[in-house]
């Protein structure tokens with residue numbers, strides 16, 4: 362929560378992957394705080410649904426179809442957000458996926474490249490597209506979604522995914538340090554297991570293994586990650602940058 366009352370009122374967040382899960386939950390939490398939301402997703406209908414939910418809460422929202430792997434679409438979404446609301450104060454790069462679960466020796470080049478295009482290049486695009494605007498306005502906060510998988514490596518089913526999230530954390534650290542003196546903070550959040558459509562294709566035995574590992578004994582709800590995004594963007598987190606916040610229910 363912010364240090365200053367009404368801190369988020371009238372400020373704008375652009376969210377990638379806003380059509381579902383953590384991105385959608387963050388849109389609704391920021392709407393509750395009176396922020397404007399630019400809801401973007403590769404799935405235009407899902408982005409529009411989230412924007413409509415934000416409007417129902419009483420905040421302002423627009424939406425755009427934007428595939429984070431396509432730089433031109435990310436640039437267009439940023440331009441649209443600036444045209445719609447004048448300034449973008451916060452960006453959440455939530456678009457990402459594990460795409461497929463495979464043992465290490467069965468990860469082919471195509472799965473490796475697609476995973477890195479989405480999770481690493483997509484996050485890179487989301488950061489690089491907004492920073493010139495944040496430099497111009499003199500402030501901004503970028504939050505990237507990584508994963509606790511980065512610490513355990515995805516052995517047995519998702520080395521491609523876990524290593525891509527390690528890259529997100531390293532990129533976040535570099536961006537945060539490079540722009541720290543210019544009032545731009547860049548953080549990542551490393552969630553544990555979150556109950557979202559992300560797990561629609563996760564095999565039951567993998568989910569069962571997770572369940573046994575979580576000290577809090579349940580998955581996170583997407584809004585438990587969203588509330589951390591809100592904190593990370595707030596003036597209460599003014600000394601927090603170039604780092605990741607684990608929201609894992611105690612998983613190590």
Ligand SMILES: NC(=O)c1ccc[n+]([C@@H]2O[C@H](COP(=O)([O-])OP(=O)(O)OC[C@H]3O[C@@H](n4cnc5c(N)ncnc54)[C@H](O)[C@@H]3O)[C@@H](O)[C@H]2O)c1
Pocket residue numbers: 377378379380381382383384401402403404407427428429430455456457458459479483506507508509551552553554555556557558559560
């Ligand atoms: N759910 C979990 O357990 C979990 C855990 C750790 C990290 N994460 C990370 O959190 C982020 C959000 O996951 P979620 O749980 O909300 O998943 P989700 O599947 O509910 O939502 C992901 C959203 O991203 C969108 N998307 C996919 N490819 C895209 C692209 N190329 N361009 C733009 N949008 C695209 C999807 O359409 C979807 O709306 C991801 O980066 C994921 O890796 C999730």
